[in-house]
Amino acid sequence: MTKKPERFFFHIFREIVHRVMEDKGAVVFHAGTVAFEDMGLLVLGPSGSGKTTIITALLEHTGAKYIANDRTIVLPSSLHLGTLPMPVSIGLGTIAHSKRLYNYLSLNFDSLHRPQTLTLSNLVRYKNSLEEELDNPQKLQLEPQEFAKCFNVSFKAQSQLSLIIVPQIVQRNCDFKLEKISSFEVKEILSNECYTPNDPLWVNPWVQRHSSTNDVLCSNARERISLISEKIPSVRLTYGTNINKILNSGHYSYLRDLIRDCIN
Numbered sequence: 001m002t003k004k005p006e007r008f009f010f011h012i013f014r015e016i017v018h019r020v021m022e023d024k025g026a027v028v029f030h031a032g033t034v035a036f037e038d039m040g041l042l043v044l045g046p047s048g049s050g051k052t053t054i055i056t057a058l059l060e061h062t063g064a065k066y067i068a069n070d071r072t073i074v075l076p077s078s079l080h081l082g083t084l085p086m087p088v089s090i091g092l093g094t095i096a097h098s099k100r101l102y103n104y105l106s107l108n109f110d111s112l113h114r115p116q117t118l119t120l121s122n123l124v125r126y127k128n129s130l131e132e133e134l135d136n137p138q139k140l141q142l143e144p145q146e147f148a149k150c151f152n153v154s155f156k157a158q159s160q161l162s163l164i165i166v167p168q169i170v171q172r173n174c175d176f177k178l179e180k181i182s183s184f185e186v187k188e189i190l191s192n193e194c195y196t197p198n199d200p201l202w203v204n205p206w207v208q209r210h211s212s213t214n215d216v217l218c219s220n221a222r223e224r225i226s227l228i229s230e231k232i233p234s235v236r237l238t239y240g241t242n243i244n245k246i247l248n249s250g251h252y253s254y255l256r257d258l259i260r261d262c263i264n
Contacts, residue, residue, distance in 0.1 A: 014084050016208045022196050023212045025076030027224045030193040033072045033081045033159070034064035036256075039263055040081040040159035042072060042232075043167060044186075044193055050169035050239070053094045057243055059148075060100050061252035062259070065156040066148040071195070074224055079161040079232070087114060088147040089139045096127040097244040104150040105140070114141045162263050164190075164234040174240035178258045181236050187229035196221045235262050 018028065031044040032055045041058065043051045051069075058064045068083035075082050095101050102123075105112075109120040118138055126138075148155055164186055197210060197217035210217065247255065 010085065012207055014086070015202050015206055018084060018199065018202060019205070019208045019210050021073055021076070022217055023210055025220055026082075026196075027074045027221045028084070028195045028199060029072050029074065029190065030070065030195055031072040032069045033067040033083065034058050035067055035156045035159040036062055036064045036259060038159065039162035040067070041259070042081060042161055042164045044164055044189055045167050046193065050167040052088070052090055053097075053169065053243070054165065054167045054237060054239070056090070056094055056098050056101060056151075057247060057255075059151040059153050060098055060244070061247040062256050063153075065154050065159075066144070066151075067156050067159060069144070069147065071199075074161070074228070075158065079228065080158045081161050082158040083144075085144055087141045088144060089141050090147075092118075092123060092126045092138050092140075093241070095123065095140065097241070098150075099244070099248065100152075101150045102127065108146075112140075113143045113146060116140055161228065161232055163259065164228070164232055166234065166236045168236055168238045170238060170240045172240050173242040174238075176237060176239040176243055176246065176255070178235045178237055178262060180262070181234050183229045183234070186234040187225055190225045190229060194221050194225060233262055 022028065029042070029044065030046075031042050032051045033043065034041050034055055036058065041064070043054050043058075045051055055066075055069060059066060067081060068086075069088045070086045071084040073082040073084065074080070090101070095105060105123065106120070109116075109123070118140060122138070123140075142150075144155070166181060166186070166189060197212075197214050
């Protein structure tokens with residue numbers, strides 16, 4: 001399917017913002033972010049680790065505000081988190097387990113801004129037959145505004161980094177738990193998910209090249225990673241396919257309390 005002209009404009013805009021910000025000292029991570037009670041929660045991990053599922057649960061059950069889903073910028077000269085406007089890819093398992101997300105898509109599927117490879121009947125059939133899975137590889141793509149609208153939450157331009165959450169999904173029913181992880185381990189994860197200076201989406205620049213050398217950009221990224229891993233508390237959130245059932249049953253207040261305890 002041919003891309004709409006405005007998509008090319010936004011691709012170019014994102015590339016320019018991305019590289020200019022990195023030249024000014026920002027560092028980009030493959031991570032999502034929400035603002036929980038004005039505290040920035042960085043949800044960090046490789047593809048398939050459950051970042052979007054956790055961000056969805058936080059938006060749906062904790063009153064968090066949406067910042068980013070797939071690319072988070074640590075702004076220069078601070079530990080504030082910002083975003084690049086990226087489409088939100090959501091697996092069918094995550095949609096099926098989120099009441100608000102599923103209801104919104106059921107009512108608004110035909111008016112979604114981006115073309116989809118799946119149909120509404122695919123989504124309904126999946127929810128009714130394979131509800132216990134979260135790792136179905138099929139995905140829908142939403143614009144950030146559509147994603148936030150699913151949960152009736154607002155956007156927040158940036159937030160002070162207060163906690164790093166590393167999701168770990170278990171493909172069975174189990175209680176969720178938060179456990180602290182060492183600065184050494186989170187430093188390794190940050191390094192693996194750092195996309196400065198080489199983001200796979202912008203390997204070959206269309207219109208904007210870095211004005212800084214790769215050595216300078218890499219050195220800045222290493223310094224930021226060391227600072228974050230030393231100063232910011234980090235936890236692993238382990239959860240099963242029943243996470244939203246647990247939260248829907250009233251345990252969302254327990255999750256909020258766990259997050260507050262980790263930050264404080």
